[in-house]
Amino acid sequence: MIAPTGVNGMLTRDADLKLARAAARAGIAFTLSTVSNQRPDTVVREAGGRLWMQLYWFRDPAIAADVVRRADAAGYEALVFTSDANVFGHREWDKRSYRGPGQLTLRSVLDVARHPRWLLDVMWPRGLPRFVNVADFFPPEARSARAGVTRIPALFAPTIDWDTVAWLRERWPRRLLVKGILDPADVERAVRLGCDGVVLSNHGGRQLDCTVAALEVLPEIARAFGDRTTILVDGGIRRGSDIAKAVALGAHAVMVARATLYGVAAGGEAGASHALTILASELDRVLGQLGCRSLAELSPAMLREGEPTRRARP
């Protein structure tokens, strides 16, 4: 499935729709971010396919209630509650582009000016993409995509807990997944609260950059919970062989974010489709090379750990 990513409209115009259409064509699910630039019902109308909705929890609880209501009314298959970004990562690489809240550095302004085609594509005819699902609840200075990095982190509620998940379970009628889990004890809590699955993820290393990778905890969690809940994993899926490795270690499915973002940024809808085609054909080849007729035949034994490297004595 395609993982949720926000502010896609800054990559190319209507990127959320282009990604959703590419996913629909490939027969996989697309997850729309709370901070996307399209509303859930617009994506149903303009792209269709299998749609999941991602939820961030902001200080104003009315936002979650509104997102849940809209996604439900639009018939979304699943709700993905992101649990690992409510205290925002200290993203130094993002900050280098700003001299103050919402104000780009001269270097960034010149960089934008050097890309008029991109600017026209993103800005025309509606101006800067907006956070349409949340903008009405945000202060005016935080509504456009340019404000995202510097203004929005302060609007996240740092206080989410398992009561938040229980609240969602009561209100969301279809599949509920918690994204951003890395600890078996949290999988247990999610299962006990009636969630249908978890997305093992460290948010692509964009949050706590020294945390474990999802793939490292996958085998233990798959052994303990693989037959009790659906286990998805994301982070660094760039090749078909990465999908094979995740499934071999016990994932039921993977999510991809940057691979398809690069595709849509480089080539629009065709680019996103091309990224998915590359992943699918690589996966097919790897399965063939391993002598597997289907994903179900992949097993952990195919990923044998190497001998620890021994240093030669000086």
Ligand SMILES: Cc1cc2nc3c(=O)[nH]c(=O)nc-3n(C[C@H](O)[C@H](O)[C@H](O)COP(=O)(O)O)c2cc1C
């Ligand atoms: C530009 C960007 C925006 C993202 N926005 C969101 C988001 O809105 N919600 C969310 O749950 N995860 C978001 N993520 C995290 C991804 O869903 C995913 O967990 C992470 O990027 C790891 O997958 P990848 O290595 O395939 O990119 C974002 C990631 C990127 C790169």
